[in-house]
Amino acid sequence: MTQPVLDISNLCVNYQTPKGTVQALRHIHLQVPPAKVVGLVGESGCGKSTLISAVIRLMAENAHVAAGKIRFMGLDMQGFSASELRGIRGRDISMVFQDPMTALNPVLTIGRQMVDIQYRDGLSRKKKRERAARMLERVGISDGLSRLDNYPHQFSGGMRQRITIAMALLVQPKLLIADEPTTALDATLEVQIIRLLKDLQTDFQCAILFISHHLNVIAELCDYVGVMYAGELVEKGTVRDIFHRPGHPYTRSLLECDPSVIEEPTRFLPTIPGDIPSLIDLPKGCIFQDRCAHVMTVCRKTPPPAVHLGDHHTAACHFLEE
Amino acid sequence: MLFYLLKRVGLAVVIVVVAVVLLYSMIHVVPGDPASVILGPRATPEMKQELHKLMGLDRPFVVQVVSFLGKVARGDLGMDFFSQRPVAEIVFKQLDETLVLVLASITWAMLLGIPLGCYSAVFRNTFSDKLVGVFSIGVIAVPSFVVALYSLLFFAVTLQWLPAIGAGESGQLLDQARHLILPAFAIGLGWVGYIARLVRASMLEVLNENHIRRARAFGLPETTIVFHYALKLAILPTVTLLGTGIGRLISSAVFAEIVFARPGIGKLIFDSVVSRNYPLVMGAVVVSTVLFVLSTTISDSINAMLDPRVRERL
Known part of the structure; x- marks a missing residue:
């Protein structure tokens, strides 16, 4: 197998809070192969955003990496100094954020912001503007050169997300991290943005780590999927594995709860009963025990092993066999 | 625009x-x-x-x-x-002195207060941030006439470094500047603290916003982020405050003017109220009102220059 762009092994992240230590991420193993799209799916609060903050090392002040390694292109990012990290951000790794309405600086023109991120390239301002304008046109904003002089509030939400995508790709990254880029947009725009991303990914051949809680979006865009629950990666595999042969009970309930797969008219949307366990006071054994329909004594005693179900397919559950 | x-x-x-x-x-x-x-x-x-x-x-x-x-x-x-004599003539004669004093006070307060506020926000919750905080609250709490009296005692009477009273010989810039230092210090000191606190608060707010996180995720240098991306937004409330502040100071610089026996609008209003000189009171008040409106207009226009969203409102 070729060297993954991003290789996360045994990553643990804790938050120090007045109530105690929140173990937000526990023993995460995840690889992003070159030029592939890896999706991360899970409920709010499952640690998706903490994971990407840890990858780009822009974590909250009370967070710290307790264990594990993050390798980018084979290099251990833990050993990077602040300036080495800055050298990677916005050149090898770039990001698209969740809320396009607040992701752009409101008092600077988008041209200024798009030129600034090219500060490492020794091009003239004019050249940088031209590149920015071409990229705007590439993401579907016509008349790019003159729109560069507009301010963010002069664009709609969907347009702004196109702009942030243009910015992220302008630096020609090896890895693009997209943190729920369509959550703040309405459904029609969501489809457009996903198509655009897919299109651009084929063109630019960058790897994408795509965070979402929309299963449809994941299925449409990704090659591989990781399912997160309460700070653990409970199952990972190809899109086909996850959507057609889900192993973990949580993945299965998640798929059942997707409104688009409901066939008969119903007055109640299916939900997973129960709440996410406290991440300060973790239960012994399986993290999903309290909400699992198949829970047994062993689940309450020992943490489940990672069971290999296929080439890329693993799930952490006592009831699965290789 | x-x-x-x-x-x-x-x-x-x-x-x-x-x-x-x-x-x-x-x-x-x-x-x-x-x-x-x-x-x-x-x-x-x-x-x-x-x-x-x-x-x-x-x-x-x-x-x-x-x-x-x-x-x-x-x-x-x-x-x-x-x-x-015409009221306008009397008022405008005093006006120059007041304007110079007010602008000098606010300028040095801004030059010190804004960097202090930025520093505090960037190094928040460190010892030096707390030190700046204590200093700021301290100088805000001390009334400017107290600063005026003590600085006069210390620098003019004890040390005899600077002249105590008056505005200096007209035409002699150096002499006038020397006369300006103590009153401008007395008026501006509280403003340093005020500006530093305000800049720190709004800077902290802006530094937590999403677009700053995005700028960091693109690896922009920290100085670019603080001084170009954050300060341009964080300075807006301060500009508004200074607009009304300068306007108010024009008539309230009176304490410093009295302590240092400087001519000025504030002192003129004070004197003419004491002597029931109504036309003069009216004239001086009208002029300071106009200046107040002028200074808020200027600060609003600066805001509009900095923030495109303001330009399109109103």
Whole structure:
């Protein structure tokens, strides 16, 4: 197998809070192969955003990496100094954020912001503007050169997300991290943005780590999927594995709860009963025990092993066999 | 931007007219006949009537207001009945001194306060941030006349480094500058703390915003982020504060002016109120009102220059 762009092994992240230590991420193993799209799916609060903050090392002040390694292109990012990290951000790794309405600086023109991120390239301002304008046109904003002089509030939400995508790709990254880029947009725009991303990914051949809680979006865009629950990666595999042969009970309930797969008219949307366990006071054994329909004594005693179900397919559950 | 300026200046003119009308009516609603004040208790009714005619007080109120407004627009603020000199001349003579003092005070306060605020925000919750915090609250709490008195005692009397009173020989810039240091220090010191606190608070807010996180995720240098991306937003509340602040200072620099015996608008208003010199009070108040409106107009325009969203509002 070729060297993954991003290789996360045994990553643990804790938050120090007045109530105690929140173990937000526990023993995460995840690889992003070159030029592939890896999706991360899970409920709010499952640690998706903490994971990407840890990858780009822009974590909250009370967070710290307790264990594990993050390798980018084979290099251990833990050993990077602040300036080495800055050298990677916005050149090898770039990001698209969740809320396009607040992701752009409101008092600077988008041209200024798009030129600034090219500060490492020794091009003239004019050249940088031209590149920015071409990229705007590439993401579907016509008349790019003159729109560069507009301010963010002069664009709609969907347009702004196109702009942030243009910015992220302008630096020609090896890895693009997209943190729920369509959550703040309405459904029609969501489809457009996903198509655009897919299109651009084929063109630019960058790897994408795509965070979402929309299963449809994941299925449409990704090659591989990781399912997160309460700070653990409970199952990972190809899109086909996850959507057609889900192993973990949580993945299965998640798929059942997707409104688009409901066939008969119903007055109640299916939900997973129960709440996410406290991440300060973790239960012994399986993290999903309290909400699992198949829970047994062993689940309450020992943490489940990672069971290999296929080439890329693993799930952490006592009831699965290789 | 030009459109914004036109609208904003139009608004300013309306505000000035309303303010002047209110001021004029206020003076006339206040009991007491200016003529009896000017002429003293032994004046005969005929003398008072004569003076009324001279001052235009025998005409209907509306006519008086309109004619006063017309005069103000032409720069004529009436006559001072004590010294028999035009009010405008007296006021404008004092105005330069006040403006220089106020601008000098605010400028040094800004030059120190803004970097202090940025520093505090970037190194938040460190020892030096807390030190800046204690300093800021301290200087805000001390009234400017106390600073004025003690700095005068220390620097002018004990050390004899700087002159104690007056505004310096006119025409001699160095001498005038030396006379400016202590009063500007006294007025500006509190503002340093004020500005530092305000900049720190708004800077902290801005540094937590999403677009700053995005700028960091693109690896922009920290100095670019703080001084170009964050400060341009974080400075907006301070610009607004300074707009009203400078306006207010024009009439409230009076403490420092009295302590250091400097001429100035504040001292002029104080003196003319004490001597019941109504035309002079009116003239000085009108001028400081106009300056107040002018300084808020300028600060709003600076805000509009910095923030495109403001330009399109109003």
